[in-house]
Amino acid sequence: MPYLENIPVSEITGTMVRDLGPIISPHNSTDTWRKQIINPVRAVINHAHDLGKCEALKIRGYSNQEREKQDQRRGKQSRPEKVPGDWSWILEFRKHTDLRFGLLAQFMFETAARISQALAITPDDLDLKNCVVSMPPAKGFPRTPVKLSKELAAELMELKPRRPRRTGDPNQERPMLLFGYASRGSVYKRWKRVCNAAKIDVRMPHAAGRHGFATEMLNRQGIDPHSVAKQGRWADTRLLFETYGHAEDAESKVQLGLSTGRAQALQHTPNNQLKNNKE
Numbered sequence: 001m002p003y004l005e006n007i008p009v010s011e012i013t014g015t016m017v018r019d020l021g022p023i024i025s026p027h028n029s030t031d032t033w034r035k036q037i038i039n040p041v042r043a044v045i046n047h048a049h050d051l052g053k054c055e056a057l058k059i060r061g062y063s064n065q066e067r068e069k070q071d072q073r074r075g076k077q078s079r080p081e082k083v084p085g086d087w088s089w090i091l092e093f094r095k096h097t098d099l100r101f102g103l104l105a106q107f108m109f110e111t112a113a114r115i116s117q118a119l120a121i122t123p124d125d126l127d128l129k130n131c132v133v134s135m136p137p138a139k140g141f142p143r144t145p146v147k148l149s150k151e152l153a154a155e156l157m158e159l160k161p162r163r164p165r166r167t168g169d170p171n172q173e174r175p176m177l178l179f180g181y182a183s184r185g186s187v188y189k190r191w192k193r194v195c196n197a198a199k200i201d202v203r204m205p206h207a208a209g210r211h212g213f214a215t216e217m218l219n220r221q222g223i224d225p226h227s228v229a230k231q232g233r234w235a236d237t238r239l240l241f242e243t244y245g246h247a248e249d250a251e252s253k254v255q256l257g258l259s260t261g262r263a264q265a266l267q268h269t270p271n272n273q274l275k276n277n278k279e
Helices: 014-018 021-025 030-050 064-074 088-097 099-111 115-120 150-156 182-196 205-220 225-232 237-244 248-269 271-278
Strands: 130-134 143-148
Touching: 014 021, 014 030, 021 030, 021 248, 030 064, 064 099, 088 099, 088 182, 088 205, 099 115, 099 150, 099 182, 099 205, 143 271, 205 225, 205 237, 225 237
Parallel strands: none
Antiparallel strands: 130 143
């Protein structure tokens, strides 16, 4: 509304929906157009198709060329490379905020929790004596028990659950929550302030937490990807590598690998063996 509300579904085309992007939100990226325009329209029409009310509608996404042109128009790059969290960043973040907010950051980093999952945790989801949290469902994954480190569980015991702040909405639900925040919006503003106060680069919750967990386990600790995917609740290792795996110091690592390989070859391959192989 108001762009398609009076048009029969049989007259709506994929091109018509795609062209709504620059009309409705000219300063957003093509990724945002896909999420906020194409996907909802397609979902509604295809649901109607499942009910036998109309034909299904295929709407292709935007090409890389279209994405780049839109980025040039708005003067901003979409899909910026996320900088994953690490222990040094987490600990510095915690130094410049209170216990509750700092533990929120560390909780997501240690458990690969999404911000929505972390904020939804209630006292009933915790079994801190056994270092277990019942992680709320997300992205197709059911509620899952997740093991906590002894250190994190001990600190979480110090937190008293609290209700979110009142918003003035008479229908607002204010359940007791572990971290006490009702929505990610209220977290994001404070998150940036803490980063600025700590004089560290701004890594938002998803990058610092879930991306940080994947990079910490895969790159820094060398844990096998199947274990990382299982504990982090990724559907498969392909998604883990493609979306959440981040290269760190790639150039220096490759150069070191080349140098090491050359030295090993020179040390273990006698000249007479090379001559024999050639003959």
